[in-house]
Each structure stands twice: as C-alpha cells, then as structure tokens.
Amino acid sequence: MTLAPELRSSGELLVAEPALAVLIAHAADPVHAAIQDDDAREQLALLQSAGVIRGGSSHPAIRGALAAIVRPNLCTLELAYGGRSMQGWVSYDDAALLLPATDGEERRRLISLHPTLLPEALARLVDLGPRPRPAATEPVPCDDPSVGELRRRWRLGATWTLDDGTSGGAALDVLDAQTGLWLVHAREAELLAWPVTPTFVWRQIVRLVMRRPVDD
Amino acid sequence: MSAELETYRHPSAAFELPLPAEWERAENVEGCALLAVEPPREDSHFRANVVVTIEQLEQGAELEQWAERSLAALRESLDRLRVIDLDASEIGGLPARRALTHYLHGEFGGVNLEQWSLADGGLGFVVSCSTAALEYDDLWLLTNTVAEGLRVRT
Numbered sequence: 588m589t590l591a592p593e594l595r596s597s598g599e600l601l602v603a604e605p606a607l608a609v610l611i612a613h614a615a616d617p618v619h620a621a622i623q624d625d626d627a628r629e630q631l632a633l634l635q636s637a638g639v640i641r642g643g644s645s646h647p648a649i650r651g652a653l654a655a656i657v658r659p660n661l662c663t664l665e666l667a668y669g670g671r672s673m674q675g676w677v678s679y680d681d682a683a684l685l686l687p688a689t690d691g692e693e694r695r696r697l698i699s700l701h702p703t704l705l706p707e708a709l710a711r712l713v714d715l716g717p718r719p720r721p722a723a724t725e726p727v728p729c730d731d732p733s734v735g736e737l738r739r740r741w742r743l744g745a746t747w748t749l750d751d752g753t754s755g756g757a758a759l760d761v762l763d764a765q766t767g768l769w770l771v772h773a774r775e776a777e778l779l780a781w782p783v784t785p786t787f788v789w790r791q792i793v794r795l796v797m798r799r800p801v802d803d
Numbered sequence: 804m805s806a807e808l809e810t811y812r813h814p815s816a817a818f819e820l821p822l823p824a825e826w827e828r829a830e831n832v833e834g835c836a837l838l839a840v841e842p843p844r845e846d847s848h849f850r851a852n853v854v855v856t857i858e859q860l861e862q863g864a865e866l867e868q869w870a871e872r873s874l875a876a877l878r879e880s881l882d883r884l885r886v887i888d889l890d891a892s893e894i895g896g897l898p899a900r901r902a903l904t905h906y907l908h909g910e911f912g913g914v915n916l917e918q919w920s921l922a923d924g925g926l927g928f929v930v931s932c933s934t935a936a937l938e939y940d941d942l943w944l945l946t947n948t949v950a951e952g953l954r955v956r957t
Binding site: 701702703704705706707710711715716717718784785786789790793794796797799 | 883885886887888889890903905907911912913935936937939940943
C-alpha cells in the first residue's frame with residue numbers, strides 16, 4: 588500500500604516513488620501517463636485526490652519543479668551527504684530538489700524553487716557556514732591527522748548536456764572537519780585533502796550550478 | 804566579468820578605493836558615503852553594487868564586537884539571512900573583518916552580500932558588495948579587489 592501524496596502549505600510535496608514516477612510522466616505527457624497501466628492509473632487517482640493534479644494540470648506549487656525535471660536544460664545535481672542522497676534538476680527558470688525520506692517516512696520531499704535560491708538550499712543541506720581555518724597550507728593525505736575529526740563528508744556532482752549535444756560534468760568532494768573545510772582531490776593514486784574556506788566552497792557550488800568545473 | 808578599474812576618491816570623506824569606471828555613483832545618500840552600481844543590462848536583473856558606509860565608533864569599541872553588531876543588524880533587516888563565512892583579514896595595513904552572507908531578495912531571489920569592516924581614527928568603515936547569488940563567482944575577483952583596495956586617507 589503506497590502512502591498518499593501530501594502537498595504541504597509550504598509548497599513541498601511528500602511523495603512516494605511510484606506516485607512521483609507517474610507525476611513526472613504526467614508532466615511530460617499527460618495523455619500517455621493516464622492510460623499506461625492499472626498501477627499508473629491508481630497512482631494518478633492518488634495524485635488527483637490529494638490535489639496534486641487537478642483538471643489535467645499539476646498544482647502550481649510544484650509545476651516549476653516538474654518542468655525542471657522534464658527539461659533540466661542547465662544541469663542535474665546529485666548530493667550525497669550523511670549516507671543520504673538528494674537529486675536536483677535545474678533549468679533557466681525553475682529548479683527542483685528531491686530530498687531523501689526522513690526516518691520513519693517512506694515518502695520523499697519534492698521542493699520547487701527558483702534557480703537563484705539553489706546554492707543557498709544546497710548550502711543549508713550540508714550546513715555550510717563559518718568554520719575555522721585549517722592550519723595546513725598545502726594538501727595532505729585525506730587520512731592525515733592534521734585533518735582532524737570529521738563532522739561529515741559530502742559530495743555534490745553536476746552533469747549537463749549543452750545545446751550542441753556535448754555532455755559534461757564536475758563534482759565537489761568536501762571534508763567538513765573540526766579543523767575546517769577540505770577539498771578532496773585525487774592526484775595520481777592518492778586522495779589529497781586541500782585546505783579551503785567556506786567562501787571557496789560557496790564559489791564552487793555556484794560554479795557547479797552554472798556548469799563550470801571546480802577550481803583546484 | 805572584467806571591468807576597467809579607476810581610483811575613486813570621496814570628495815569629503817577620507818577614503819578611496821578602486822571602482823569599475825563605468826559604474827554609476829552617488830555620494831552621501833541615505834547614510835551611505837558612496838553607492839556604486841553596475842550599469843543596467845537589457846534583461847531584468849539584480850545590479851551588482853558597492854556601498855561604503857562610515858560611522859562614528861564609541862570610544863574603545865573593539866572591531867570584533869562592532870562587526871558582530873553589524874551582522875546582528877543584518878539579521879534583523881534582511882530576509883532569510885544565512886552567514887556563509889566569517890574571516891579576519893587586513894586592508895591597507897588595518898585589521899578587518901569579512902562576512903559573506905546570503906539573503907532572499909523580494910524581486911530577484913538569492914543575493915550575496917559580502918561586507919568588509921575596518922576601523923581607523925574612531926571611524927568604522929564598511930564596504931558592502933552585493934551580487935546576484937549565481938553571479939557571485941563571476942564577480943568575486945572584482946568585488947574583492949574593490950573592497951581590499953579601500954584606503955583610509957589621513
């Protein structure tokens with residue numbers, strides 16, 4: 588039994604995977620999604636009774652998110668943090684974040700937001716904020732004692748396809764330690780940690796959303 | 804984003820700093836010694852800007868505490884302010900504090916506000932650089948060059 592979708596007053600949609608798949612298919616092709624099979628029709632009925640789809644259209648609160656998912660013409664994102672994974676889709680006008688289910692909840696959270704607010708939303712998820720400066724000025728092995736105790740490690744990846752069909756991608760791998768922030772970077776066979784600042788990390792988040800490689 | 808910089812000297816306040824030659828400027832407006840704004844573009848967008856404010860500091864005021872009070876005031880006045888970074892630095896040989904923040908602008912969405920604060924001769928100088936969040940990296944070098952180029956004239 589799938590939990591019914593729930594559209595919250597904040598504009599967030601709590602939705603289980605099967606209903607989300609139908610919702611996205613409906614956004615891309617409303618007619619085909621409606622006649623696919625019995626399961627799809629059941630999910631569609633759940634979405635309609637929850638007010639997520641009404642009169643053949645998706646609710647305005649999530650319409651932008653669905654448009655970005657169907658046509659992410661800027662980039663798609665994946666953020667791995669604390670053993671969880673979040674997906675993001677970005678177009679020039681809209682963005683969507685699909686957050687992992689919280690403990691005891693099988694539904695994921697779909698959030699619609701303007702692309703200009705995406706870096707801050709990502710920063711919030713990884714708790715980017717003021718940190719001490721690592722004492723090191725040169726890269727060290729990731730397991731070097733100077734990195735100190737880890738608060739968390741997170742990785743933000745972006746992939747994109749340009750108008751000419753060429754595809755690309757980049758990623759930002761960060762150690763958030765008691766000593767400060769470190770950028771993980773492979774050099775030959777070794778993983779090195781480079782001491783960085785929250786400002787540097789913020790710039791790299793913006794660069795990824797704007798389809799630019801990470802500085803190193 | 805590249806911009807030709809020229810040295811701007813305030814006509815009455817004791818400071819100068821490098822500014823893009825083509826930016827619009829206004830002096831002594833609404834408590835700001837200087838307001839410099841990038842030229843408008845064809846499409847609607849948040850225009851990057853630099854604001855310099857000067858205030859008389861209480862006798863014995865510490866830079867750290869003053870900078871913290873300034874940050875607290877920002878929290879009161881800006882929507883969904885997030886502090887991204889706080890840093891101690893030096894500008895023109897004077898100790899300075901830098902704060903990088905982000906807030907929600909009612910019309911343009913995410914905006915970065917980066918402030919450098921320094922004190923000299925009983926005066927507190929604040930250089931505030933605001934950019935659209937997605938243009939922060941484009942303008943990072945320019946805004947840092949402007950702010951770190953501030954010089955207090957004696």
